[in-house]
Amino acid sequence: MEKILDIAEAIANEKGLQPDKVLEALKTAFVQTAKRVINPNFAYEAQIDDTTKSIKIIQTITVVEDNDPKLQDPELAPAYMAISEARSYDDQVELGDQLQEEHDLEDYGRTGASQLHREIEYHIQRMVEDEVFSKYKSKIATIVNGRVTRVDANNATYIEVDEIRAVLPMKSRIKGEIFKVGDVLKAVVRRVNMDKETGIYIELSRTSPKFLEALLELEVPEIEDGSVVIEKSARIPGERAKIAIFSTHPQVDAVGATVGVKGVRINAVSEELIGENIDCIEYTNIPELFVSRAMSPAIISHVEIVTNDEGEVEKAVVTLPSDQKSKAIGKSGINIRLASMLVGMDIELIENDSVTTDSSGEQEEQKDGVDALEALFN
Known part of the structure; x- marks a missing residue:
């Protein structure tokens, strides 16, 4: 077991691990090996000997009463010592004191060596896995x-x-x-x-809204440095996406910076997403205005946020001219669906001729005397 500290340093360099953590793993491997080849009921501690660059296995022996039942148990007895016997070595010993006895794993021959090898391999591998896990967990x-x-x-x-x-x-x-x-x-x-x-x-994933946001951060320096912030995003992968952004700097135009000159930045992201169309919307914390912008390219006349008795938002009722209906809904309802995803609420459309459309893209003719606000479809 000589020069185990040199081995720890070599492992740390080879695996890209911290030497201190490798050393702790080796100490754990020594303790587990001792439990397997000596006695699993003993309490062991691995101590470093800086002089010999080795690890010592120390068994802890607890001092108990002379008539303690543990002394009569063949398996437990080696881990305990009667106080009368302990005081024959040191008359200052008290009940509960812990004495130490050193063990050498080399005394257990090939069994001890092979078991130690397996334990070291196992603990180092677990450490490598933990390092990789932590590394990629931080990359979510x-x-x-x-x-x-x-x-x-x-x-x-x-x-x-x-x-x-x-x-x-x-x-x-x-x-x-x-x-x-x-x-x-x-x-x-x-x-x-x-x-x-x-x-x-x-x-x-290549379909997550986070993928779109990460691509924009790579492509747009203002997003990377924080002068433009992506507040929310919504995607129907491969078809269309909407992002809500705002500027933290008075001289930076959030939408202009994200789109780039002649659309060069947003087009580069769109190309990576197999031609996905990306709408950039300036975010606002005013719900009615945010909903109106999210419905782009449709021109909206009025937005009303409907809440329940508890004050929770139920839906947004959007009034718009009849000729804006197709733009608001979009092909196969994609625009209203994305807008609903972006603002985080259902959207109901009300036209001047009393035809309503909800965020699923469905329509219904309104009967005379029926309140348009009750036309939301689930």
Whole structure:
């Protein structure tokens, strides 16, 4: 067991770990080995000997009464000592004091050596996994780049990201995307789990609104430095998206900075998203104005926020000219759906000719005497 400290330093350098943590893992491995090859009921402590650069195993022996039942138990007795016996070594010993006895794992031959090897390997591997888990846990909602290594029968795409393999499920791919082995792609880290049996599981996504936000941060310096902030976003992947942004600097135009000269910035993001159209909206904390802007490109006449008896928002009732209805709804209801997702409430449209449309894109002719506010469809 000589020069174990040198071994700890070598492992730390090879695995990119902190030497102190590696040393703690080695001490744990020594203690667990002692429990397995000596006696699992003993209390052990691993101590570092800086002179020999080794780790010592110290067994703790507790001083008890002469008639303590533990002394009669064959398995427990070695962990305890009668006070009369203890005082034959040191007359200052008191009940409850803990004496120490050193053990050398080399005395247990090949069994001790092989068990120690397995324990060290196990604890170092767990440490490596914990480091990787913490690293990628901190990367949730951020973009990673990787190379496709496999596409399985369920069209789940396996991507090699640095030192680990991540998974892009079929549901998290933009409609129409096809990947093959060797392709390099970007995705956002959606979820990171640790399982004792399967190890680390990293799930990526290209359909999450966070992917859109992360791409914009890469493309727009003002978002990266914080002078433009993305407040909210909503996507129907591969088709259309809306983002609500605002400026924290009086001389920065949030929408202009995000779109870029001749749309160069927003077009670069759209290209990565397979042609997804992106609407940039200036955010406001005034609900009625925010809803009106979210309904762009439709021109809105009036917005009313409807609340229940508890003061909770139920829906937004939007009044607009008849000729703006198709713009407000959008193809297959996509505009009103995205607007509803962005503002976080159902939206009901009321036209001048008393036809209402809700945020699902459905329409209903209003009967005479029926209040338009009751026309929200679920």
